[in-house]
Amino acid sequence: MALLVQKFGGTSVATPERMREIAEQVRFRRLQGDDVVLVVSAMGSETDELLRLASAVADRQPGREMDMLITAGERKATALVCMALHDRGVPAESLTGSQAGFITDTTHQNARILEIRPERVRAAIAEGRVPVVAGSQGVSSDRDVTFLGRGGSDTTAVALAHVLGADACELYTDVSGVFTADPRVVPRARRIERLSYDEMLEMTATGCPKPAMRSVEVARARRVRLHVRSAFTWEPGTWIGEEDPTMEQAIVSAVTHDTSEAKITVPNVPDRPGIAGTLFRRLAELDVNVDMIVQNVSADGVTDISFTVPRGQLGDSTSVAQSLAAEIGAGAVTSDATIARVSLIGAGMKTNPGVAATMFETLGAAGINIEMISTSAIRISCVVREADVVGAVSVLHDAFGLDRAGATVRP
Numbered sequence: 001m002a003l004l005v006q007k008f009g010g011t012s013v014a015t016p017e018r019m020r021e022i023a024e025q026v027r028f029r030r031l032q033g034d035d036v037v038l039v040v041s042a043m044g045s046e047t048d049e050l051l052r053l054a055s056a057v058a059d060r061q062p063g064r065e066m067d068m069l070i071t072a073g074e075r076k077a078t079a080l081v082c083m084a085l086h087d088r089g090v091p092a093e094s095l096t097g098s099q100a101g102f103i104t105d106t107t108h109q110n111a112r113i114l115e116i117r118p119e120r121v122r123a124a125i126a127e128g129r130v131p132v133v134a135g136s137q138g139v140s141s142d143r144d145v146t147f148l149g150r151g152g153s154d155t156t157a158v159a160l161a162h163v164l165g166a167d168a169c170e171l172y173t174d175v176s177g178v179f180t181a182d183p184r185v186v187p188r189a190r191r192i193e194r195l196s197y198d199e200m201l202e203m204t205a206t207g208c209p210k211p212a213m214r215s216v217e218v219a220r221a222r223r224v225r226l227h228v229r230s231a232f233t234w235e236p237g238t239w240i241g242e243e244d245p246t247m248e249q250a251i252v253s254a255v256t257h258d259t260s261e262a263k264i265t266v267p268n269v270p271d272r273p274g275i276a277g278t279l280f281r282r283l284a285e286l287d288v289n290v291d292m293i294v295q296n297v298s299a300d301g302v303t304d305i306s307f308t309v310p311r312g313q314l315g316d317s318t319s320v321a322q323s324l325a326a327e328i329g330a331g332a333v334t335s336d337a338t339i340a341r342v343s344l345i346g347a348g349m350k351t352n353p354g355v356a357a358t359m360f361e362t363l364g365a366a367g368i369n370i371e372m373i374s375t376s377a378i379r380i381s382c383v384v385r386e387a388d389v390v391g392a393v394s395v396l397h398d399a400f401g402l403d404r405a406g407a408t409v410r411p
Contacts, residue, residue, distance in 0.1 A: 003035045004029065004168055005039065007038075007154060007171050010047070011174040011231075014044035016084075019081050020084050022038075023081070037121060037131050038133065039135045039153055047150075053069075054066060068145050071136070074137060077134075082094040091130065092132055093132065095131055095133050096134050102139065103138060103140075106140045106146075107146070111147060116159060118160065121133065135157065136152030136155070154171055154214070162222040169224050169225065173230065174230065178191070179191055180192060180397065181393055185390050190403055191237070192253060194238070196240070198378055199253050200240045201216045201220060206379065207257050207259075228240065249347040250348050251349060252348065252355065252400040253402075255397050256342070257393050261309065263306060263372070265335075265336075266279070266325055267331035269305055269325075283317060293305070306372060308372070340388070341382065341389075343380065346378055349379075359399075360382075362396055365395075366391055366395045370384060371383045
């Protein structure tokens with residue numbers, strides 16, 4: 001007998017038929033003796049529709065009211081899934097985020113979980129009911145409804161699995177797991193059976209869309225076992241957990257890519273202490289998430305600083321950089337929204353030299369120029385032209401033999 005937290009994304013609950021299939025799956029798991037807690041996202045593209053309505057109603061949308069609006073989608077789906085469960089003879093109880101005990105900070109549209117008080121969830125389990133919790137929401141310390149942001153239902157599920165001591169957190173989606181590359185880009189990409197927390201975190205940080213990066217951060221910190229799998233085929237998916245020190249890791253596990261960033265360059269920056277700190281502090285105050293940073297070696301007392309930011313924040317970030325450049329006498333700031341990032345991820349990199357050389361040689365042979373490079377112990381990322389990123393992913397996937405299970409192509 002196990003306690004499972006199962007999260008179902010928007011496509012998984014998009015229609016009444018899908019909800020009935022989920023209810024039947026829960027009924028089957030209960031017959032096997034398992035206790036199940038569900039976390040449910042809004043149906044299909046309902047969140048996008050609510051955002052569209054808000055834009056149609058008003059040019060200015062206060063954060064508090066946006067959270068009230070957006071979280072309605074999850075509440076609607078939760079009630080409907082409960083009805084489907086009752087119809088199959090499975091006792092169930094729908095719970096909003098606040099009813100499930102999620103206490104958050106006061107940040108609207110991207111709140112952080114401060115505490116979970118799951119008494120009502122535990123009571124429902126003890127009394128034989130299936131708790132169905134609305135994902136991506138809670139109540140703030142000011143007693144306002146809050147939204148955890150896009151992908152927040154994953155975070156809800158993982159955090160709930162932790163406080164309940166669940167045996168696993170199953171994240172159901174429209175794909176059958178995590179792949180060695182985006183299957184839309186590389187049709188021969190292969191589903192990965194197991195990944196470490198660190199590998200999965202690097203993948204989500206460099207373009208892998210599922211699961212949400214915040215949920216992986218929580219899972220790693222709290223050691224919650226994740227199972228990313230399909231709600232359409234119910235086949236086993238990808239398990240994410242501790243790295244097994246007794247097994248040799250694949251040198252490279254996956255190739256990811258990201259086309260959502262832009263690059264800013266501040267040239268001829270006076271090479272003196274504190275300037276970089278001032279620049280990135282001002283960006284942080286605007287909640288700009290700076291990713292890759294490259295500073296050239298100083299020559300004649302000046303240097304160039306290049307960094308990447310989300311494209312949606314390019315305008316504000318460029319303005320900050322231009323303001324500072326004028327203050328310190330740097331050169332004209334330039335920006336480029338036609339870049340992309342391609343990354344290799346793999347725990348085996350730590351003990352296998354030559355991965356970077358193979359990556360650079362492969363891209364060079366394909367005529368793909370590298371503009372920026374950043375690394376970690378298990379990741380190498382390169383900025384290339386956006387037009388080259390599909391080709392880059394494909395040739396790297398081939399170079400490291402990722403279409404073959406257990407491949408250990410030596411760099």
